[in-house]
Amino acid sequence: MFKHKVFVIDAAAIFTKYVLQLTFPLYTTPQIVNEVRDKKDQEVLETIRITGRFTIRKPSEKNIRKIIGLSKDMGEFSSLSEADISILALALDLIDEGKKPVIITDDYTVQNVAKSLGLSFQPIRTRGITEIRKYIILCPACGYIAQDETMKYCPKCGHKLTKKPIKTSQA
Numbered sequence: 001m002f003k004h005k006v007f008v009i010d011a012a013a014i015f016t017k018y019v020l021q022l023t024f025p026l027y028t029t030p031q032i033v034n035e036v037r038d039k040k041d042q043e044v045l046e047t048i049r050i051t052g053r054f055t056i057r058k059p060s061e062k063n064i065r066k067i068i069g070l071s072k073d074m075g076e077f078s079s080l081s082e083a084d085i086s087i088l089a090l091a092l093d094l095i096d097e098g099k100k101p102v103i104i105t106d107d108y109t110v111q112n113v114a115k116s117l118g119l120s121f122q123p124i125r126t127r128g129i130t131e132i133r134k135y136i137i138l139c140p141a142c143g144y145i146a147q148d149e150t151m152k153y154c155p156k157c158g159h160k161l162t163k164k165p166i167k168t169s170q171a
């Protein structure tokens with residue numbers, strides 16, 4: 001059912017700010033949150049936290065073991081980080097609860113394991129070609145990224161903002 005659709009996000013969904021375009025309830029794990037150390041990325045986390053539709057949850061041991069076992073059978077275990085395993089296991093937990101999770105990830109190993117479990121996933125960059133702007137408005141002094149493209153000066157340090165092109169993959 002459409003109403004039970006939720007997104008399980010990996011760290012790339014935060015680093016790229018793609019998460020700000022998602023409208024359904026969001027889930028992730030403490031392992032993913034631990035990867036978010038940069039101040040700008042923590043601000044993105046804080047932004048989605050404020051919306052009240054963001055849940056950080058540890059996956060069950062049962063489904064962690066299931067992911068480890070399956071990925072070993074597939075020969076993918078060594079390519080998976082603890083954080084990768086955690087979001088795959090969390091997606092299985094959500095299915096057990098009757099939800100329809102979609103994993104947001106660009107990681108091919110995560111996608112591969114998800115596919116073999118029948119889990120839905122959605123890449124970031126391939127969608128980004130049509131949905132993400134081809135440039136960002138950036139402060140060259142402090143690294144602030146403006147959401148509003150009409151802004152001229154950095155609200156943090158007052159430096160003049162510049163337009164910076166984003167590399168997009170055509171693959």
Ligand SMILES: [Zn+2]
Nearest residue numbers: 139142154157
């Ligand atoms: Zn600045």
